[in-house]
Amino acid sequence: MQSRTSIKADQSHLDAVNSGCGLIRWSSATVVEHSGPDALDLLNRLTTKELLSVGIGSSRRTALTSDRGRVVDVFLVAHRGENDLLLISDSPNSERLISAIDYYTIIEDAELKDCSESNSRISLVGPTSREVIESALEIVIESDAVTTFELCDESIFVVSDTSRGTEWIDVVCETGSVENISAALISAGAVEIDQANFDHFRIDRAIPGSDREYGEHANPIEAGLLHLIDWDKGCYVGQEVIARLDAYDKVQRNVKVLRSASPIAEGAKLVSGTKPAGIVTSSSALETENGEYLSLALVRKAFFEPETELDVEGVTVIVR
């Protein structure tokens, strides 16, 4: 008989992101320079958030959807300077974002440059993130702002993002500097979080993940990105479909946290008796303090009620 050794979530990591400052080093993430006089106007016409009011020094997260209203990518727009934007996405697939924007660049004076290989991204997550970075780098960070500072002739970009439901600050620097900057942040009180514990935190907080909860299989409303839609901004790609889904109450699924006694597989189908009930999109392999496992799923509307019991491959899961 095969026995399974369970691994508990690291409480020091979870304490850092929940009540201190967790540091996450992205192994790959999309970093794109978007420059030119039409760049911001183009993104405003293409994406779900109103962006024309994002002045120089400000930032805002937005979603690019297809004409069918499905999520292509979600990214932070950091307005670094005159006609100069930095786009940061959680997706490792920079080509997808670049080709989507490029497709719609016709008469616009705007250029895209993929900097994902030459740059690295660090995220600081947790309520004391701002204090930590201000102390470490001796800069002042405003909400939803991009701050540029020079370190040894290199420009480093610090972007705050209030759209995630927790304090979240991204640092983008040349790959060669990431060790030194991480060390400075850790010295100032940040705790480095590994991928498994970060995923556990993200699932617990129901923070949608790229190509998991959102992607071309989901619209932004069901994917937990409702806060990234400005309903009164006018047209953007997919707006008609998304407005219709909302107006006629046609959204059939939503992101829910599930609890179970054992880990469940991502991509597994949820059922209630013989009825399809949704699909598992993210699953933590780490056990919670009280011996449970957490997952995120796109759950069908009929099963939204907390404590609803569902089945996935013979394992009982409970909607939280």
Place this chain on the structure above:
Amino acid sequence: MTMAPERTVPINTIKITEKAASKVTQFAADKGMDKFGLKVAVKGGGCSGLTYVLDIVEGAETDDKVILQHGVEVYVPKKAFVFLAGTVLDFSDGLNGKGFEFSNPNAAKTCGCGTSFSV
């Protein structure tokens, strides 16, 4: 046997109807422009992804394809022409009129208000 759809406009041009040309001339006169042309282009954005652009301008730009019809010069940027080839631009007025209307054979889908399309 499958028949290819009949094209009313050759794919190497776009057509502006006499009524649309007349409206363009009227708008240019209202603006006091002696020398004018109609810029027809496509930009990213709108519900379906690509939005029509119409503007009365003084002259063509270097990269524009110039088409003369009913006394009106139509300027189409080369990058936009691929999305517009074979299009008919008409004008409908009256209480139920929609103003300038595009009939674009490249459009696979058009949004409800008709200002954007996808190919």
